[in-house]
Amino acid sequence: MLPAVAIDHKHIPRIFKDDGSIQLWSRPLTLQKFFLQQNLKTLICLTGFVLAGCAGQNSAAVQVAPIKVCDQARVVLSFDDSSVDDWYASRDIFTRYNVKATFFVSRFGKKILRSSDATLLNKLTVLRDDGHEIGYHSTSHKNAKLLSQQGVSWKQYYQKEIAPDLALLRQHGFAPQTFAYPFGAEVPAFTKQLKQHFSRVRGFTTEMEGKKYFKNYQKYRDPFLQMAFSIDSHRLNFAELALVLDELHSSCGTLILASHKIVDRPATDSKARYRGVWAITRADLATVIEMVQARNIRMVTFNQLI
Numbered sequence: 136m137l138p139a140v141a142i143d144h145k146h147i148p149r150i151f152k153d154d155g156s157i158q159l160w161s162r163p164l165t166l167q168k169f170f171l172q173q174n175l176k177t178l179i180c181l182t183g184f185v186l187a188g189c190a191g192q193n194s195a196a197v198q199v200a201p202i203k204v205c206d207q208a209r210v211v212l213s214f215d216d217s218s219v220d221d222w223y224a225s226r227d228i229f230t231r232y233n234v235k236a237t238f239f240v241s242r243f244g245k246k247i248l249r250s251s252d253a254t255l256l257n258k259l260t261v262l263r264d265d266g267h268e269i270g271y272h273s274t275s276h277k278n279a280k281l282l283s284q285q286g287v288s289w290k291q292y293y294q295k296e297i298a299p300d301l302a303l304l305r306q307h308g309f310a311p312q313t314f315a316y317p318f319g320a321e322v323p324a325f326t327k328q329l330k331q332h333f334s335r336v337r338g339f340t341t342e343m344e345g346k347k348y349f350k351n352y353q354k355y356r357d358p359f360l361q362m363a364f365s366i367d368s369h370r371l372n373f374a375e376l377a378l379v380l381d382e383l384h385s386s387c388g389t390l391i392l393a394s395h396k397i398v399d400r401p402a403t404d405s406k407a408r409y410r411g412v413w414a415i416t417r418a419d420l421a422t423v424i425e426m427v428q429a430r431n432i433r434m435v436t437f438n439q440l441i
Contacts, residue, residue, distance in 0.1 A: 259309075
């Protein structure tokens with residue numbers, strides 16, 4: 136019999152948490168990946184809290200095939216726009232799981248600085264002091280691709296959407312090193328110019344379909360331009376995310392996740408649902424983090440990507 140202590144010693148993730156609830160990683164496909172190794176000569180029986188040798192097997196002879204552990208896989212957790220109240224109210228989640236996120240801020244001058252008692256500015260400062268990254272998301276959240284199609288040049292875009300609030304952020308003690316396109320609407324000609332102002336740029340898409348993600352992801356491997364995938368609750372599919380995380384773990388890849396507001400519960404009435412659709416619930420956020428950490432994948436800020 137292989138007790139829980141021995142399982143920990145062999146670096147095999149437990150199937151059950153200390154409180155008896157099942158770990159998120161222990162689904163059939165993942166168990167098969169871990170334990171049904173081709174060269175495993177001794178059948179391993181899975182029971183409650185231990186791994187035991189099957190009947191007729193000498194427990195001393197039970198050997199578990201080495202598990203491939205990647206220490207280079209990375210997940211970035213990011214949030215867009217100016218929902219500082221929501222982000223601040225969720226500090227307990229980030230603290231509980233010891234996770235640092237990246238907050239891409241837009242409308243800094245129009246919304247955050249204009250709060251009546253500087254409350255939003257103070258809260259954003261606290262988030263920065265907690266170790267979270269404060270990135271940039273443009274001055275007024277305009278769609279760069281549409282502007283470009285309408286004939287707006289890079290110089291005009293820079294003067295209206297990059298320079299104003301970037302200067303204000305710096306004046307108030309923030310130093311954004313990364314930029315996220317509003318709506319994920321990337322313009323190649325603009326991206327080329329953004330290299331003069333930021334260390335990395337992020338796009339956004341809602342298309343994450345299990346292993347199809349990895350085929351599509353290859354076009355986002357540019358070290359400067361990275362694509363983020365939506366975990367807003369109305370788009371979030373835990374089964375698909377699990378497939379992506381499993382593959383990410385074995386391929387030593389990078390996954391960037393993005394949401395907007397953080398809310399207590401999904402909106403119910405139609406108007407509120409429309410206004411708050413781009414949001415993740417606190418419960419879903421905690422589950423996403425647990426799924427990542429159960430696979431021993433490191434969570435970093437966008438600017439910490441290698």
